[in-house]
Amino acid sequence: MQFLAKYxxxxxxxxxxxxxxxxxxxxxAGDAVVQAMEAQIAKKNQQAHQYDFRRLGIAWLMGNVFMMPLFHYNFTYALPWLVKRLPFDTSTPFRAAVGSxxxxxxVWACYILCHYLxxxxVLESGSVQKGVDAIKNNFVKAMITNWQIWPAAQIINFWLIPRHYQVLWVNFVGFFWNIYLSYISHN
Structure with missing residues (x-):
């Protein structure tokens, strides 16, 4: 409880x-889990594996600089503004959550997935073409997986979680999602 109070x-x-x-x-943390899994697979196959600390740094940079500011502004300002303009009644908490x-x-999931890929x-390879190829090769599969996980997670988020904790909830669910994204980005 002391941690939550400090947070x-x-x-x-x-x-x-x-x-x-x-x-x-x-x-x-999500990329560290994937690298640990890769190390276990390499060990099982009697292959060498070396932790990629640059990749871990890029994962940290993605979350810290390129993703969470977008989530903060989207959940704090853009999404509430857009929900009020939907062509159906969003006056109850549940209806507002459905609209969200x-x-x-x-819109958001498609954008953020392309943004991530x-x-x-680009950060890992220095090549925009690699980013375009990653979107071409992984977007549809990742989006289908996204729709199997995130609608339920987000209905909980937008209906039950106070707005100031919504990005924290996304980070919690996102830890597991980041494991998946890191895996498809590197395998």
Whole structure:
């Protein structure tokens, strides 16, 4: 409980910084899990494996700099504004959550997945073409997987989680999602 109280204080004092640092840690942790899995597979196949610390740094950078600021501004400002303009009644918390999920899983998820695939590949390879290829090769499969996980996670988020904790919830669910994204980006 003391951790949550401290997190709450940081969230009130510096919401963007707190969400960004948390996101960077979660992206880093997700890639660390994938690299540990890769090490186990290599060991089982009697192959050498070396941890890629640059890749871990890029994962941290993705969460901290390239993703969480977008989530912060989307959940704090853009999404509430858009939901109020939907052509159906969003006056109850559940209806507002449904509207949020519709926007989140149509426009936002497509954008953020392309954003992730492009930037992670450009940062790792220095090649925009690698980013374009990653989108071509992984987008459809990743989007289908996204739709199997995120609508349920986001209905919980937008209906039950207070707005100031919504990015934290996304980071929690996103830890497992980042494992998947890291895996498809590197295998």
């Amino acid at each position: 709450n204080t940081l969230l009130q004092q510096s919401p963007l910084l707190t969400k960004s640092v948390t996101g960077g840690f979660m992206f880093f 999920v519709l926007i989140d899983q149509s 492009m930037i992670i590949n």
